[in-house]
Structure formats: C-alpha cells, structure tokens
Amino acid sequence: MNNKKIAIIGVGNMGGAIAIGLVKSGFVPASDISVSDRKESTLAKLAELGVSTFTDNLEAAKKAEVVIVAVKPYHIEGVLKEIKGALSAEKILISIVSGVGMNELAEMAGTDIPIFRVMPNTAIALRESLTCISANGNTAPHKDFVVEMFNNMGKTVEIPEELMAAATVLSSCGIAYALRYIRAAMQGGIEIGFGAEMAQFITAQTVKGATELLLQSGHHPEREIDKVTTPMGVTITGLNEMEHKGFSASLIQGVLASYKKIAPTK
Numbered sequence: 001m002n003n004k005k006i007a008i009i010g011v012g013n014m015g016g017a018i019a020i021g022l023v024k025s026g027f028v029p030a031s032d033i034s035v036s037d038r039k040e041s042t043l044a045k046l047a048e049l050g051v052s053t054f055t056d057n058l059e060a061a062k063k064a065e066v067v068i069v070a071v072k073p074y075h076i077e078g079v080l081k082e083i084k085g086a087l088s089a090e091k092i093l094i095s096i097v098s099g100v101g102m103n104e105l106a107e108m109a110g111t112d113i114p115i116f117r118v119m120p121n122t123a124i125a126l127r128e129s130l131t132c133i134s135a136n137g138n139t140a141p142h143k144d145f146v147v148e149m150f151n152n153m154g155k156t157v158e159i160p161e162e163l164m165a166a167a168t169v170l171s172s173c174g175i176a177y178a179l180r181y182i183r184a185a186m187q188g189g190i191e192i193g194f195g196a197e198m199a200q201f202i203t204a205q206t207v208k209g210a211t212e213l214l215l216q217s218g219h220h221p222e223r224e225i226d227k228v229t230t231p232m233g234v235t236i237t238g239l240n241e242m243e244h245k246g247f248s249a250s251l252i253q254g255v256l257a258s259y260k261k262i263a264p265t266k
C-alpha cells in the first residue's frame with residue numbers, strides 16, 4: 001500500500017467512480033482518501049466506503065498529498081482558487097476536467113505545482129478504465145506514482161497533451177458510444193424474439209467476448225470479422241445492410257463531431 005493521502009474534489013459521476021475504484025483497488029487505505037462535494041447526499045453514499053467526507057474543499061485538499069479535481073469545466077476556476085493555499089511544489093495536482101489545458105491549470109493553480117491531466121472513463125469504478133495521462137514539466141518524481149495509481153484502476157497510456165482532446169472522445173465518450181451499440185443491438189434482438197433482459201445479457205457478454213478477441217490477440221477487427229462471415233451467409237448480409245445504412249460512417253462522423261466540440265479550433 002502507498003502512504004500518500006488522496007483528496008478528490010467533486011465526486012459526481014467521475015469523481016465518485018474514481019473513489020469507488022480506488023477503494024476497491026486497495027492502492028491506498030480508504031481512511032487515506034478524502035472526498036469533497038457541495039452535496040451532502042452524494043457524500044453520504046461515499047462515506048459508506050470508509051472515506052472521509054468534506055463540504056469544505058480546502059480542508060479536504062489540506063489533508064492530502066495528491067489532489068484530484070473532478071468538477072465540471074465551468075467550476076474548475078472557482079475550485080482551484082479555493083484550494084490554492086493547500087497546493088505546493090511537493091504535492092500533486094491531477095485534473096480530470098475535460099477541455100481545460102495544462103497552461104490554464106498552471107495559471108490557476110501556480111506554475112510550480114506538479115500537474116497531471118488524466119482522462120479516465122466511468123469503468124474506473126470497476127477498475128476497467130482506459131486512462132490517458134499527460135504531465136507538465138514539474139512532475140518527473142511523481143510520474144511513477146500517478147501511473148501506478150491509475151494502473152490499479154484499469155489500463156493507462158501516457159500521451160502528449162495535444163492528444164488529450166482526442167483521448168477524451170475515444171476513451172471517455174467511448175463508453176457511451178459502445179453502450180449505444182449495445183442498446184441498438186438489444187432492440188434488434190427483442191424484435192427477433194428475446195426478452196429485454198436476455199437480449200441485454202447476450203449482447204453485453206458478446207461485446208465483452210469481441211473485445212477480448214482483440215485485446216488478447218492484438219488482431220485487427222477485420223481479421224476476427226473474417227472468421228465470422230460465411231460466404232453468402234447471415235453475418236455478411238447483416239453487416240452489409242448496416243454499412244448501406246451508414247453504420248461505420250455515422251460512428252466516424254460522431255467521433256469527429258465530439259472532437260470538434262472539445263477542440264473547436266482544429
């Protein structure tokens with residue numbers, strides 16, 4: 001176990017998921033984790049994990065050597081103003097806030113503060129996140145710690161900050177895109193005979209299997225698709241119909257639209 005104390009400021013969907021994943025991982029004891037939010041009801045649920053809860057962000061940040069900010073982009077400036085007094089060159093600031101760059105964070109938090117931008121997804125609660133990590137110039141002594149922390153909650157990749165917007169789209173938004181595929185496939189499954197619950201189980205486990213086929217072999221998806229498509233068969237008939245209706249094109253355009261939203265100048 002590590003002996004650094006960790007504070008999470010803002011424990012909604014993502015901050016809460018990180019708190020849950022962190023406790024499950026055992027990377028630090030729950031008693032070394034502080035969470036802060038303005039909603040008592042949110043804090044009450046997380047208190048059951050054994051973490052300390054705060055409505056005062058500064059108090060929570062003072063207790064920790066690692067401060068993770070997980071508020072909406074339009075709240076980050078106010079929060080960093082509040083906790084600035086608790087940050088120092090010896091501590092670590094981690095922002096999961098999408099669309100707020102390293103320079104802006106340094107301007108708000110202080111240029112001597114070691115800052116990491118980290119982009120996880122909500123599967124972090126199950127320790128199955130894909131988390132992208134980029135760091136500013138002051139972080140060298142802390143990088144192994146931060147990478148190890150997020151490796152305990154899934155897989156990590158280190159990326160240059162320029163790719164952070166793309167990482168947000170592919171990994172963080174990606175959870176929602178994948179779930180929409182599952183929902184649509186389920187709806188088809190119900191129309192051809194399954195009850196909703198069974199359709200969901202069959203689809204979700206099938207997607208998990210498809211994912212493992214790629215992760216365990218490193219194969220290109222088409223190589224595995226070729227193994228399923230009998231000439232003149234059922235699969236290719238369905239796949240071609242999906243493509244005629246714009247399946248791949250709509251996904252690619254959706255990814256690009258999300259990217260345009262987060263990186264509008266590109």
Ligand SMILES: NC(=O)C1=CN([C@@H]2O[C@H](COP(=O)(O)OP(=O)(O)OC[C@H]3O[C@@H](n4cnc5c(N)ncnc54)[C@H](OP(=O)(O)O)[C@@H]3O)[C@@H](O)[C@H]2O)C=CC1
Binds near residue numbers: 014078079097119
């Ligand atoms: N959701 C996702 O999948 C991902 C989100 N992100 C990023 O994570 C950040 C958080 O997103 P998400 O978790 O979805 O948002 P949520 O709104 O679910 O969570 C933010 C939490 O912070 C609270 N909060 C707001 N202001 C303060 C404050 N001043 N002090 C303390 N707590 C405060 C909010 O309370 P209240 O509800 O009252 O506003 C809420 O509980 C965003 O910047 C987003 O871009 C990154 C990757 C994935």
Ligand SMILES: O=C(O)[C@@H]1CCC=N1
Binds near residue numbers: 168173
């Ligand atoms: O939708 C959003 O804007 C945020 C960024 C990544 C996931 N949720």
